[in-house]
Amino acid sequence: MQLLKGIYTGLLPAVLASAPAGAAFFGTYDYLKRVFKQLDPEEKLATFHHMVAAAGGDIAGSAVRVPFEVVKQRLQAGAYTSASQAVKSILASEGVRGLYTGFGSLVIREMPFDLIEFPLYEYLKVVWARHNGDKPLATWQTALCGSAAGGFAAGVTTPLDVVKTRLMLQEQPGKYSGVWDALKKISAEEGVQVLASGIVPRVLWISLGGFIFFGGYEASKQVLSSRIKKQRT
CATH class of the missing domain: 1.50.40.10 (Mitochondrial carrier domain)
Structure with a gap:
């Protein structure tokens, strides 16, 4: 049981982050693709537009994902025993900025x-x-x-x-x-x-x-x- 617990350390933050971060990314990505499609119906600059859309999606998705990622990494490193303890400790010692480390x-x-x-x-x-x-x-x-x-x-x-x-x-x-x-x-x-x-x-x-x-x-x-x-x- 202890081995299984160690293997799945940090799983909860990762699971909780997946849906909202994915929604933020693809919501932004698909929206920007539609905008560029209207601006460039013949898609002459399709590759560039896909790059910009992906970049926009990354920023939106990362804004949601990073706090969960920080907590997950700290848990896996053994710095804390639970996600709630990690969040409280990081906020107390580093502030909100600490949750956006990296x-x-x-x-x-x-x-x-x-x-x-x-x-x-x-x-x-x-x-x-x-x-x-x-x-x-x-x-x-x-x-x-x-x-x-x-x-x-x-x-x-x-x-x-x-x-x-x-x-x-x-x-x-x-x-x-x-x-x-x-x-x-x-x-x-x-x-x-x-x-x-x-x-x-x-x-x-x-x-x-x-x-x-x-x-x-x-x-x-x-x-x-x-x-x-x-x-x-």
């Missing part, structure tokens, strides 16, 4: 990831659809596009993930003053190779997650779109 690094990590993942995902869908005679892609096909895009983005952004974890685990004031300071110190003191720590499992895990995530995302959109059309008719 906000900049999370945005900097997530933004490059999503600036790669989402435009690549949208691009792969377009290419596959053209190869398929411009027929709508099946859910499994969009899922494969998401898996490929996610895996590629995961590999490229692994160093930023390492830095984000270091920043969130440190107490205030900490060893690292920011993202670039952490990158320099880790490279100088531990070697550049440390910035690639966990790259293989990260790529594999996010590739699998991308398959499930994007497949579910597109399937959900199709179901909701179908229901909305039925309600309007």
